[in-house]
Amino acid sequence: MLQVHSLPVPLPPSDARRIGNLELRPAELQVLVDGVRAGLTVREFELFSVLVERYDRVVPRPEIYELVWGGTMPHRDRSVDVFVRKVRRKLTTVAPEWQYIHTHFGIGYRFAPVPVDESA
Template sequence: MVKPFSPGEVVARVKAQLRRYNQLSVPADKSDVLSFQNLKINLQAYTVELNDKYVDFTTKEFEVLRFLALHANQVLTRQQIYENVWGINEYGDLNTVTIHIKKIREKIEDDISAPQFIKTVWGVGYKFGGSGK
């Protein structure tokens, strides 16, 4: 951080780091793998399987997918996704979320014009659909 900085900024950065630490330090158990139809997301191994074949994801693509899957059937704004994946104090554009969603869809959707996993809720954000466990 560059001086001068506000106490609020320090608190926000510490909270963001704690949130990231807590997301990555979940104890290992059967809930490490989220299953949605033919899609399996291994939270600890950072791997994605589609139809029993591994799909390559960048770290940020995986983190976006993980965040959406952990909040399945909830509508999330681009702002919420950005703050939880990149952090509240990162410099960037909300279009980054849109671009990552597009790349993820290209990897996991059969038809990106009619997605079955990541649905767009117009004027609000995105929702990860499908039944999971």
């Protein structure tokens, strides 16, 4: 007689971090929203992790650049802005009702999950 075994549901790694409906899995370089993978690249994950680790703090663009790319940010470099836009787009695809990254013009970015105001 053939026995059927159900596969266990994989538990998140011990270094996983949950913030509301968002889950960061550094060991897998994955971000999940309500269990759905956001599909971030390694560089996008690194940038997003920098912001999440500094929850609700405005992180200046040069600091983000230094932590993610290493070294000093070249004058007029837009890498941080481009990658923030990519991360936002991917997060919006899996969680259109949430805004995770906030822009502080002339300074940098801040991670703080807030529901999108539907009346706007």
